[in-house]
Amino acid sequence: xxxxxxxxxxxxxxxxxxxxxxxxxxxxxxxxxxxxxxxxxxxxxxxxxxxxxxxxxxxxxxxxxxxxxxxxxxxxxxxxxxxxxxxxxxxxxxxxxxxxxxxxxxxxxxxxxxxxxxxxxxxxxxxxxxxxxxxxxxxxxxxxxxxxxxxxxxxxxxxxxxxxxxxxxxxxxxxxxxxxxxxxxxxxxxxxxxxxxxxxxxxxxxxxxxxxxxxxxxxxxxxxxxxxxxxxxxxxxxxxxxxxxxxxxxxxxxxxxxxxxxxxxxxxxxxxxxxxxxxxxxxxxxxxxxxxxxxxxxxxxxxxxxxxxxxxxxxxxxxxxxxxxxxxxxxxxxxxxxxxxxxxxxxxxxxxxxxxxxxxxxxxxxxxxxxxxxxxxxxxxxxxxxxxxxxxxxxxxxxxxxxxxxxxxxxxxxxxxxxxxxxxxxxxxxxxxxxxxxxxxxxxxxxxxxxxxxxxxxxxxxxxxxxxxxxxxxxxxxxx
Numbered sequence: 001x002x003x004x005x006x007x008x009x010x011x012x013x014x015x016x017x018x019x020x021x022x023x024x025x026x027x028x029x030x031x032x033x034x035x036x037x038x039x040x041x042x043x044x045x046x047x048x049x050x051x052x053x054x055x056x057x058x059x060x061x062x063x064x065x066x067x068x069x070x071x072x073x074x075x076x077x078x079x080x081x082x083x084x085x086x087x088x089x090x091x092x093x094x095x096x097x098x099x100x101x102x103x104x105x106x107x108x109x110x111x112x113x114x115x116x117x118x119x120x121x122x123x124x125x126x127x128x129x130x131x132x133x134x135x136x137x138x139x140x141x142x143x144x145x146x147x148x149x150x151x152x153x154x155x156x157x158x159x160x161x162x163x164x165x166x167x168x169x170x171x172x173x174x175x176x177x178x179x180x181x182x183x184x185x186x187x188x189x190x191x192x193x194x195x196x197x198x199x200x201x202x203x204x205x206x207x208x209x210x211x212x213x214x215x216x217x218x219x220x221x222x223x224x225x226x227x228x229x230x231x232x233x234x235x236x237x238x239x240x241x242x243x244x245x246x247x248x249x250x251x252x253x254x255x256x257x258x259x260x261x262x263x264x265x266x267x268x269x270x271x272x273x274x275x276x277x278x279x280x281x282x283x284x285x286x287x288x289x290x291x292x293x294x295x296x297x298x299x300x301x302x303x304x305x306x307x308x309x310x311x312x313x314x315x316x317x318x319x320x321x322x323x324x325x326x327x328x329x330x331x332x333x334x335x336x337x338x339x340x341x342x343x344x345x346x347x348x349x350x351x352x353x354x355x356x357x358x359x360x361x362x363x364x365x366x367x368x369x370x371x372x373x374x375x376x377x378x379x380x381x382x383x384x385x386x387x388x389x390x391x392x393x394x395x396x397x398x399x400x401x402x403x404x405x406x407x408x409x410x411x412x413x414x415x416x417x418x419x420x421x422x423x424x425x426x427x428x429x430x431x432x433x434x435x436x437x438x439x440x441x442x443x444x445x446x447x448x449x450x451x452x453x454x455x456x457x458x459x460x461x462x463x464x465x466x467x468x469x470x471x472x473x474x475x476x477x478x479x480x
Contacts, residue, residue, distance in 0.1 A: 002033055009039040010055050015063040016192065017056035024052065067191030078183035081207040087152075089176050090140035091214055102211050109214050111137055112177060115168060116215045120222040121424035122244045125168035132163045139163050172223055175206075179213030182206055218408070222428045242424055243295065243434065249274040250437040250450065252285045258292065272436065286438050290449065295434070300422050302453050303430060306461055310413035317458070318407060336396050343385050343392075350382050409457040432456050 005028065007013050014020045028035045028044065035044045042049045077084050088094055088102045091112035095101040111132075118128045132139075141152050142160035156162070175182055183205040186196050226245060247256040254276045261269040270292040276285040310317050357378070361371040412429060419426065437450035454460050 002031075004034040004036065006036045006038070008037070010037045010042065010052065011059040011062075013037070015059045017053070017060045020056045020059075021053060064191055075184065078205050081181060081183075081205075081210060083181060083210075084183060087144075089174065090143070090171070091177065092211070104212055104214060108140075108143060112171065112214050115171060116177070116219050116223050117425065119172055119226055120219055120428055122226055122241065122428075124227070125165035125172070128168050129163035129165045133161045136161045137163070140167065172227065176211075177214045178217060178220055179211055180206060180208045181210040218429075226428065242292075242422060242427065243272070244424075246427060246431060247272055247295070247434045247436060249276065249285060249288050250435045250452070251288070252276045254285075256288060256290075256436060286442070288436050288438050290436050290451070295436075295451070296422055298451050299427070299431070299434065299453060300419070303422075303426075304419055306453075306455060306458075307413040307416065307419065307430070309461070310410050310458075311417065314410050318410065333396055336392050340389065340392055340396075343389055347382065347385050347389075350378050350385075353378060409455065430455055432459075 005013075010020060013023065024035055024042075024044070025048070027033075033044075036042065037052075040049070040052065040055055042052055074084050083100055083102065088105075091105060091108045092102040093105040093108075095103045115128055115132075118131065119125075123131070138146060138160050139162060141155050142157065145151055145155055145157070146160075171177070185199060185204050187199055188194050188196060228245070241258045243258070245255070248254065249256055252274065254274060256272040257275045257278055259271050259273055261271075272288075272290050272292065272295065274285050274288045277287045354375070357366065357371060357374055360366040361368065366374075409430075416426065416429075432454045435452040435454070437452070439447040439449045441447035452460055
């Protein structure tokens with residue numbers, strides 16, 4: 001049983017003046033506990049100290065002022081582009097010559113690269129977490145504990161290989177692995193409440209190329225695209241859909257759904273059907289049925305054809321695609337810019353309307369009910385505009401990249417000169433989307449069916465276009 005509590009001064013008991021006052025004036029006396037604060041001349045045995053409540057209040061003011069100063073220092077460091085985190089993110093370690101800088105941790109960096117590669121190949125966070133657990137890869141908290149001997153919150157040494165799908169998902173969204181520093185993303189409500197909350201994205205500070213990246217921009221984009229189109233697979237099916245998020249209906253533009261059979265030769269009968277047809281029937285769209293095995297054969301053959309053409313006729317392909325992409329992209333960029341200008345003007349108009357509406361309501365010109373309805377309508381429209389503008393700006397950036405990054409396809413074609421089979425990584429590396437048309441005759445297995453394959457950075461390159469390019473090269477002569 002506790003009889004006496006001795007502290008150096010009142011601040012050592014706490015800096016929350018209400019809590020300290022409750023302890024010293026209510027809790028300790030009720031239990032007959034003697035309280036002594038040496039430097040503040042407080043001893044409950046000789047009665048209450050009249051200045052103790054004021055001292056507690058000053059202690060809290062000191063904590064508040066210190067917190068404010070630390071926040072200001074951290075903000076200034078972030079604005080200079082310095083790393084303000086105390087611990088490097090998983091995959092990195094502090095540089096030996098400068099603790100403020102980070103460098104790749106060889107062992108953990110390989111795990112990070114593997115996680116992104118697995119995602120780019122079509123696996124989701126839960127599947128990746130299960131695979132890492134099966135391979136007995138230490139999770140980030142246990143890895144840090146094993147390497148540095150520091151126990152972080154949430155450490156469970158009895159399950160060192162348990163990866164959380166939430167952890168994987170956060171890693172796949174973290175731009176630090178691209179070599180960028182994102183600061184001031186999180187904050188706390190106050191110096192008393194340490195709950196971590198995320199700031200609005202407009203308040204983040206972003207600095208590019210501040211340290212060595214662990215993955216390429218291409219792998220990052222592939223992983224993001226896979227996650228954007230990823231659907232949760234049934235638990236009984238272990239193998240992911242090879243074409244997940246890549247196959248679309250030529251008529252309605254919606255994704256095509258993979259239907260798996262339960263026969264002994266299920267791989268031969270797995271097929272894709274239009275999701276609109278599956279959900280709403282033949283009144284909305286037709287089936288666009290194609291077997292998975294047929295699609296694999298078509299894509300593999302076309303991928304070999306296009307990559308071989310890229311290697312052998314590099315200059316011609318670069319000139320042709322750059323010219324085509326430039327014209328198409330510039331046209332779409334212009335359309336997007338006009339729409340962006342319109343949205344920005346409308347956003348300015350809505351701000352003015354809000355102000356006028358509020359003044360009219362205060363002056364009694366507009367009833368409260370009408371004000372509420374109009375305000376809700378304007379708020380909804382403004383929210384939609386704020387959501388669309390970043391999407392359109394991102395699309396513009398991608399279009400600008402498509403004008404100058406055609407050579408990336410040729411580099412990939414050189415790297416993969418021998419393609420023997422399709423893999424999820426290979427498909428997403430080369431192919432943007434596959435559009436499947438309906439057969440010329442319904443229910444006919446022999447009728448022709450159009451399958452259009454759009455490649456990353458070069459778009460559609462069908463056989464007819466390739467022959468035209470061959471003739472263009474022949475007409476140009478050896479110098480071409």
